[in-house]
Amino acid sequence: MAVGLDSGKKIGGVVLGLEGITLSFGGVQALQDVSFDVREHEVRAIIGPNGAGKSSMLNVMNGFYQPQQGVIRFRGREHCWMRPHAAAAMGIARTFQNIALFKGMTVLDNIMVGRNLKMRCNFLLQALRLGPAMREEIEHRRAAEEIIDFLEIQHIRRTPVGRLPYGLQKRVELARALAMEPAVLLLDEPMAGMNLEEKQDMCRFVLEVNDHYGTTVVLIEHDMGVVMDISDRVVVLDYGRKISDGTPDEVRSDQAVIDAYLGVAH
Amino acid sequence: MLYREVGQYKTSYAADQALLPILQDKIGIAVLLLIAFVGVPLTASDFTLNSVLIPILIFSLAATGLNLLTGYTGLLSLGTGGFMGVGAYACYKLMTLFPHVNIIVFILFSGFFAAAVGIVFGLPSLRIKGFYLAVATLAAQFFLSWCFIRVPWLYNYNISASIEVPTKMLFGIAVTGPTATSVTRYLVVLAIVAVLTLLAANLVRGRTGRTWMAVRDMDLAAELIGIRLYQTKLLSFAVSSFYCGVAGAMLVFLYLGNAEPSSFDINQSFLILFMVIIGGLGSLLGSFLGATLIWGLPILLRHVPTYFGLSIESAKVDQSTFMILGALIIFFLIVEPHGLARLWQIGKQKLRVWPFPY
Ligand SMILES: Nc1ncnc2c1ncn2[C@@H]1O[C@H](COP(=O)(O)OP(=O)(O)OP(=O)(O)O)[C@@H](O)[C@H]1O
Ligand SMILES: [Mg+2]
Numbered sequence: 001m002a003v004g005l006d007s008g009k010k011i012g013g014v015v016l017g018l019e020g021i022t023l024s025f026g027g028v029q030a031l032q033d034v035s036f037d038v039r040e041h042e043v044r045a046i047i048g049p050n051g052a053g054k055s056s057m058l059n060v061m062n063g064f065y066q067p068q069q070g071v072i073r074f075r076g077r078e079h080c081w082m083r084p085h086a087a088a089a090m091g092i093a094r095t096f097q098n099i100a101l102f103k104g105m106t107v108l109d110n111i112m113v114g115r116n117l118k119m120r121c122n123f124l125l126q127a128l129r130l131g132p133a134m135r136e137e138i139e140h141r142r143a144a145e146e147i148i149d150f151l152e153i154q155h156i157r158r159t160p161v162g163r164l165p166y167g168l169q170k171r172v173e174l175a176r177a178l179a180m181e182p183a184v185l186l187l188d189e190p191m192a193g194m195n196l197e198e199k200q201d202m203c204r205f206v207l208e209v210n211d212h213y214g215t216t217v218v219l220i221e222h223d224m225g226v227v228m229d230i231s232d233r234v235v236v237l238d239y240g241r242k243i244s245d246g247t248p249d250e251v252r253s254d255q256a257v258i259d260a261y262l263g264v265a266h
Numbered sequence: 267m268l269y270r271e272v273g274q275y276k277t278s279y280a281a282d283q284a285l286l287p288i289l290q291d292k293i294g295i296a297v298l299l300l301i302a303f304v305g306v307p308l309t310a311s312d313f314t315l316n317s318v319l320i321p322i323l324i325f326s327l328a329a330t331g332l333n334l335l336t337g338y339t340g341l342l343s344l345g346t347g348g349f350m351g352v353g354a355y356a357c358y359k360l361m362t363l364f365p366h367v368n369i370i371v372f373i374l375f376s377g378f379f380a381a382a383v384g385i386v387f388g389l390p391s392l393r394i395k396g397f398y399l400a401v402a403t404l405a406a407q408f409f410l411s412w413c414f415i416r417v418p419w420l421y422n423y424n425i426s427a428s429i430e431v432p433t434k435m436l437f438g439i440a441v442t443g444p445t446a447t448s449v450t451r452y453l454v455v456l457a458i459v460a461v462l463t464l465l466a467a468n469l470v471r472g473r474t475g476r477t478w479m480a481v482r483d484m485d486l487a488a489e490l491i492g493i494r495l496y497q498t499k500l501l502s503f504a505v506s507s508f509y510c511g512v513a514g515a516m517l518v519f520l521y522l523g524n525a526e527p528s529s530f531d532i533n534q535s536f537l538i539l540f541m542v543i544i545g546g547l548g549s550l551l552g553s554f555l556g557a558t559l560i561w562g563l564p565i566l567l568r569h570v571p572t573y574f575g576l577s578i579e580s581a582k583v584d585q586s587t588f589m590i591l592g593a594l595i596i597f598f599l600i601v602e603p604h605g606l607a608r609l610w611q612i613g614k615q616k617l618r619v620w621p622f623p624y
Binding site: 064084085087088089101102112114117123128129138141142176180 | 468
């Protein structure tokens with residue numbers, strides 16, 4: 001399974017840094033002074049018990065939530081708040097814990113929407129379907145088909161997403177994120193609710209993306225086996241605080257992590 | 267339409283993305299256009315052209331406009347009548363100010379005025395959604411209706427407060443006014459509707475249409491993918507109002523011949539909305555089917571019984587039309603939100619595998 005680890009890939013410098021992120025909703029402290037970084041080309045896992053603030057962390061990273069305190073550093077530039085649109089334009093793509101696909105559209109259209117930021121032709125050219133608009137459409141269709149082949153979803157490309165089973169929807173959501181050709185891919189529990197076979201497929205896809213395209217992956221996952229297998233470094237959250245950070249082995253033997261998972265009182 | 271696409275393999279993405287990828291559909295549309303442009307003008311009676319085909323085409327265009335906004339972008343509007351009125355009054359004012367410019371130019375150009383007004387009333391759509399946005403467009407409708415009555419400049423201070431359409435020529439033939447023949451007006455309407463429908467079809471299957479549908483299906487995810495919500499919604503308001511405006515101008519200049527403020531009131535908005543709901547939200551074909559059904563139903567009810575020697579009072583016809591339409595709307599809202607267009611698709615699918623049940 002550990003394709004990513006022994007293929008000798010190069011992990012680069014810090015691409016995404018989070019410093020002192022604090023986020024609260026009314027009285028609920030979702031994140032308290034959390035700092036960690038993500039290096040280029042690595043698979044970074046975020047783990048922690050339910051309600052620990054993992055999804056909130058991803059939402060801060062791509063501008064969906066605005067933290068009350070803290071700085072997000074992407075490629076050396078500081079942001080107090082990434083705007084969702086800006087984050088997408090800078091190359092941050094994500095999938096959601098409870099799938100957020102465009103249900104009325106086909107698989108192909110969902111993926112093509114992911115190409116939106118890369119398409120330039122204005123809407124007059126599109127209305128008239130003049131040469132450039134046609135060429136652009138075909139060029140991006142080719143890219144979309146590549147992703148469809150890669151994720152092995154050829155047979156459903158014309159199916160409206162709402163009619164697909166859960167496991168395939170998760171895969172289509174990954175496809176849509178990949179269509180953005182992201183530098184950083186944020187995956188919120190991509191394997192939740194899947195059977196073993198689907199999980200293995202998904203692991204393979206994540207590792208291949210990481211390997212072939214060099215995409216940096218930040219991944220939330222509850223299945224410890226998966227996390228230990230595919231991630232390079234792991235950060236552990238509990239009650240909105242970071243309690244551990246390091247390689248899978250380091251984290252696994254960290255007493256704070258063991259306590260958190262065994263539910264030892266604070 | 268008993269045919270299959272079996273054996274028609276696409277060898278390029280260009281072929282696969284064509285408007286009508288299946289050969290039989292291409293032939294079907296070609297035949298339909300031939301009948302519409304040649305067959306109908308040669309054979310149809312004045313009554314058929316004037317009271318059936320011209321209004322159906324015009325309402326189909328208005329329904330297409332509303333469908334772009336409501337069906338494709340998911341923004342419910344109750345201001346369609348108002349936007350149509352903007353087109354009609356803009357066309358009228360332009361014609362008065364520049365009497366020598368061709369009237370067809372103004373019919374198309376009036377769409378831009380409607381688009382501008384549509385953008386203004388679309389501005390609240392960033393902050394409000396669903397029910398509240400519908401109420402905002404309702405306010406737009408009432409405001410515009412008020413303008414059509416209370417701003418005499420719009421109807422050139424006419425005492426009757428209505429627009430009278432003068433005779434205008436195109437290539438030496440009258441296209442508007444009392445002397446224009448129904449064949450001429452029909453052909454002009456048909457040409458405009460055909461071209462604008464083609465453009466709409468191109469838009470909805472390209473990038474613009476995909477961003478609209480993405481906003482409709484899940485606006486938060488659309489934003490995180492890098493779609494600018496505000497621009498996308500406003501573009502939809504603009505294009506939709508453009509279509510409604512052109513339809514409104516055609517309604518006055520090529521169908522009614524004169525307009526009163528009541529031609530563009532809230533009832534008109536609801537009529538178009540019902541066409542979209544019955545025809546099918548998110549389907550251009552549906553816009554045409556809905557307009558045909560809603561406009562054609564009372565005509566059928568009025569004329570079919572006379573063939574059997576029966577006569578029904580017109581009041582009864584109106585009442586039964588209301589009841590049937592009401593029932594249809596409730597049926598489609600509950601059972602088949604994708605309307606007649608979806609039923610058509612299901613029917614085709616069933617025929618393809620006939621006589622087997624699946
Ligand atoms: N939009 C919101 N409004 C109010 N509270 C929120 C919101 N989003 C998250 N929270 C709260 O923040 C805390 C962290 O939630 P979050 O979804 O980040 O946890 P999580 O680690 O992803 O949990 P899970 O494993 O269940 O997905 C929870 O207490 C949650 O109730
Ligand atoms: Mg979560």
